[in-house]
Amino acid sequence: MTSNPTILIVGTLDTKLTEILYLRSAILAQGSCQTKVLDVSRTPQGADSTKEVPEDELIEPLTGHADELSKLSRGDYVDKAIALCTPVVQDLVKKDEIQGIVSAAGSTGSSLATALMQNACPIGFPKLMVSTMASGDIKPYIGETDIAMMYSVVDIAGINSILKQILSNAAGAVCGMTVAHAQQRKEPEATQAKRIAITMFGVTTPAVDNIRKVLTTTPHDVSDYELYVFHATGSGGRAMERLIEEGRIDAVIDLTTTEIADELFGGVLAAGPKRLEAAVRKGIPMVLSTGACDMVNFGPKDTIPEKYKDRNLYIHNPTVTLMRTTKGENRQIGQFIVDKLRATKSPANVRVLLPTGGISMIDKAGQPFHDPEADRELFETITDGLGESKVEVLRSEEHINGEAFAVQVCEQLLDIMGIAPRQYRLANARRRKWSFDHGKTIQAVRRASQIEIPEA
Incomplete structure (x- = not known):
C-alpha cells in the first residue's frame, strides 16, 4: 500500500509548541497526509518542547548550534537559522521525503519559514504560511514564488477557538494541495512540448x-x-x-x-x-x-x-x-x-x-x-x-x-x-x-x- 504524502511543518517549538502541535493534529485528522516537524527554535534545547513530537518525525538541525544562536540578535539568529536549515529542506525535497510544507508564525517565524520555502522548494511545490503578517505587505515573504499566505486573524500566541478554526482550515488547505501535487506527479508525462x-x-x-x-x-x-x-x-x-x-x-x-x-x-x-x-x-x-x-x-x-x-x-x-x-x-x-x-x-x-x-x-x-x-x-x-x-x-x-x-x-x-x-x-x-x-x-x-x- 502506498504511503500518504508527507507535509513538513516548520515551527519554533520553544515558543509555538502548542500551536504547532495543534496544526500537526489537524493535518493528521484529515487522514490523507503524514507529517514531519522541522524545529527552528532559537533555544532548541530549552524546555521539554520536543517530547510530544515522535522522534522519527522530528528534525532538529539547530540543536548543535544552541549556544551560538542564543547569543545572536533576533535578526542574526534568523539569518543563521536560514543558512543552516535551507540545505536540510532542500535535501528533503530532492529525496522526495516531503511533498508539501506549512508553517504558522508571527513576523520573525514567518520570515524564517518563508525563506526556507523560497530557497528550498521549487515552483509548484505546495507551500502555505499562516501568518500574523498576511494582511499587510507580503512581498518580502513571497518574493517571486507561489507561497500561499493565510492571515491568522488573532496572534499565534496560545490556542483559542478562532485560531483553532484558522489552523484547521490551513490543515485542510495544505493537505488538499499536497495530495493533488502528489497525484499529479504520479501521472505519466505527455510528450514534452x-x-x-x-x-x-x-x-x-x-x-x-x-x-x-x-x-x-x-x-x-x-x-x-x-x-x-x-x-x-x-x-x-x-x-x-x-x-x-x-x-x-x-x-x-x-x-x-x-x-x-x-x-x-x-x-x-x-x-x-x-x-x-x-x-x-x-x-x-x-x-x-x-x-x-x-x-x-x-x-x-x-x-x-x-x-x-x-x-x-x-x-x-x-x-x-x-x-x-x-x-x-x-x-x-x-x-x-x-x-x-x-x-x-x-x-x-x-x-x-x-x-x-x-x-x-x-x-x-x-x-x-x-x-x-x-x-x-x-x-x-x-x-x-x-x-x-x-x-x-x-x-x-x-x-x-x-x-x-x-x-x-x-x-x-x-x-x-x-x-x-x-x-x-x-x-x-x-x-x-x-x-x-x-x-x-x-x-x-x-x-x-x-x-x-x-x-x-
Missing part, C-alpha cells in the same frame, strides 16, 4: 499576442510549444529567472526588458541586478529585444522623486506613472544589456532584435514617448557594445507591436532552436490540407518560410 518564456508589459501586449498566434497556429502547432508569459513587473522577471535556473524553461523571448530601466533609475518594478543572467548562464536559446525600455515605472504621480518632477511623464492609470527615458539613460540600459550578454558561453544561442519603428505602444509617431533619438542611443549602445562579440544583433524597421516583427522574432528563435522553416509541421499540413483563414500574420509566416502548400 518546448517550454518558451515570453516577457510582456501592457504596452507590449500586442507584440506578445502576435508571437503567441504565430507559434500556436499553422504551420506551427500548439502542442509543440508551451508558452509562459511573464508580466515584467519585477516579480515577473525574477520568477522567469528562477524557472530558468530550475531547468523548467527551454527557450526565452525576452521581448520586454523594461525592468532594467527600473533597476537603474529607481523605478518600482525592478527585477534586481541579476536580470538576464539565468538564460545566459544556462545557454538556452534566447531572442532579446528592448520592449518598454522607453519608460521607468513609478506609483501615483505625487510619489515621483523630486529630481524627476520636470520629466516627460505619462499617467498610465491612477496608480502607475511612467517616465520617458533619456538618451543618457538609454545608454546605461544598453550597457547593462551588453554586459550581461557578453558573459554568455553560447553566443550562437543569443540573438538581439531591435525594432527601430518603436519599442512600446506609446513610442511611435503621435504618441507621448515617441523619441527616435533616445531610441537610437539605446540601439547603438547595444550594437556597438556587442560588435566584437559573437552575439548577433539584428535591426528591424518594424514597430515592436507589429505583426511583421512578431514573425521576425519567431523566425530567429526557431532558427536558434534548429527548427528549419521547411520542417514546420508539414505532416500536419498535409493532414489538414492547409487553412487560409488565420489572417495576415500566418500568411506572412508562409511567405517567409517558403513552404510549398501541399495539394489536397
Whole structure:
C-alpha cells in the first residue's frame, strides 16, 4: 500500500509548541497526509518542547548550534537559522521525503519559514504560511514564488477557538494541495512540448499576442510549444529567472526588458541586478529585444522623486506613472544589456532584435514617448557594445507591436532552436490540407518560410 504524502511543518517549538502541535493534529485528522516537524527554535534545547513530537518525525538541525544562536540578535539568529536549515529542506525535497510544507508564525517565524520555502522548494511545490503578517505587505515573504499566505486573524500566541478554526482550515488547505501535487506527479508525462518564456508589459501586449498566434497556429502547432508569459513587473522577471535556473524553461523571448530601466533609475518594478543572467548562464536559446525600455515605472504621480518632477511623464492609470527615458539613460540600459550578454558561453544561442519603428505602444509617431533619438542611443549602445562579440544583433524597421516583427522574432528563435522553416509541421499540413483563414500574420509566416502548400 502506498504511503500518504508527507507535509513538513516548520515551527519554533520553544515558543509555538502548542500551536504547532495543534496544526500537526489537524493535518493528521484529515487522514490523507503524514507529517514531519522541522524545529527552528532559537533555544532548541530549552524546555521539554520536543517530547510530544515522535522522534522519527522530528528534525532538529539547530540543536548543535544552541549556544551560538542564543547569543545572536533576533535578526542574526534568523539569518543563521536560514543558512543552516535551507540545505536540510532542500535535501528533503530532492529525496522526495516531503511533498508539501506549512508553517504558522508571527513576523520573525514567518520570515524564517518563508525563506526556507523560497530557497528550498521549487515552483509548484505546495507551500502555505499562516501568518500574523498576511494582511499587510507580503512581498518580502513571497518574493517571486507561489507561497500561499493565510492571515491568522488573532496572534499565534496560545490556542483559542478562532485560531483553532484558522489552523484547521490551513490543515485542510495544505493537505488538499499536497495530495493533488502528489497525484499529479504520479501521472505519466505527455510528450514534452518546448517550454518558451515570453516577457510582456501592457504596452507590449500586442507584440506578445502576435508571437503567441504565430507559434500556436499553422504551420506551427500548439502542442509543440508551451508558452509562459511573464508580466515584467519585477516579480515577473525574477520568477522567469528562477524557472530558468530550475531547468523548467527551454527557450526565452525576452521581448520586454523594461525592468532594467527600473533597476537603474529607481523605478518600482525592478527585477534586481541579476536580470538576464539565468538564460545566459544556462545557454538556452534566447531572442532579446528592448520592449518598454522607453519608460521607468513609478506609483501615483505625487510619489515621483523630486529630481524627476520636470520629466516627460505619462499617467498610465491612477496608480502607475511612467517616465520617458533619456538618451543618457538609454545608454546605461544598453550597457547593462551588453554586459550581461557578453558573459554568455553560447553566443550562437543569443540573438538581439531591435525594432527601430518603436519599442512600446506609446513610442511611435503621435504618441507621448515617441523619441527616435533616445531610441537610437539605446540601439547603438547595444550594437556597438556587442560588435566584437559573437552575439548577433539584428535591426528591424518594424514597430515592436507589429505583426511583421512578431514573425521576425519567431523566425530567429526557431532558427536558434534548429527548427528549419521547411520542417514546420508539414505532416500536419498535409493532414489538414492547409487553412487560409488565420489572417495576415500566418500568411506572412508562409511567405517567409517558403513552404510549398501541399495539394489536397
